[in-house]
Amino acid sequence: DSGVTQTPKHLITATGQRVTLRCSPRSGDLSVYWYQQSLDQGLQFLIQYYNGEERAKGNILERFSAQQFPDLHSELNLSSLELGDSALYFCASTLGAISYNEQFFGPGTRLTVL
């Protein structure tokens, strides 16, 4: 158990819909990272937040957005969903803003878009 929690575990929705994925980092960690793992693209970094502020952006689509709240949990919002958005979404956390410390990953949310 990494100490990172993600909800829900599974999500099934239809094209065009909007969903919110939630992540709670390990106690004391200030940084949250979001990753997407699809069959054709592998594990890809989406975005990082540190203590409430966006710190780094990867291949995140404009239809996706994220935020980190004062209690440090983070939410990833996916809108106008397409079939290709079906994937595993992981969040990870670290103590600091720079990732040379190991990242602790949550169990993931499996999103299926029908």
Place this chain on the structure above:
Amino acid sequence: DAKTTQPPSMDCAEGRAANLPCNHSTISGNEYVYWYRQIHSQGPQYIIHGLKNNETNEMASLIITEDRKSSTLILPHATLRDTAVYYCIGLSGSARQLTFGSGTQLTVLP
């Protein structure tokens, strides 16, 4: 971050050492070599990292060549639970995100 190259798959007999190679010939002086693994759709798990010197922890050993162009992750006594995809990642100290390649699918055989 350095581009890394790993074999797509390897087998290892249970109880034997698993040696997973990684080529990172473009690695720069301030980039660390990190290893993570992912067991069947679970969240990736950190294993070990190093800069120049060989490293060992309770999970594995990391051997980095003197020119730092390649490294080997060693699982000394592989078990069936070590079956996973192993990722070798080059990461600078200022980087924020992990860039995962295709990794090596290690299958430990009974």
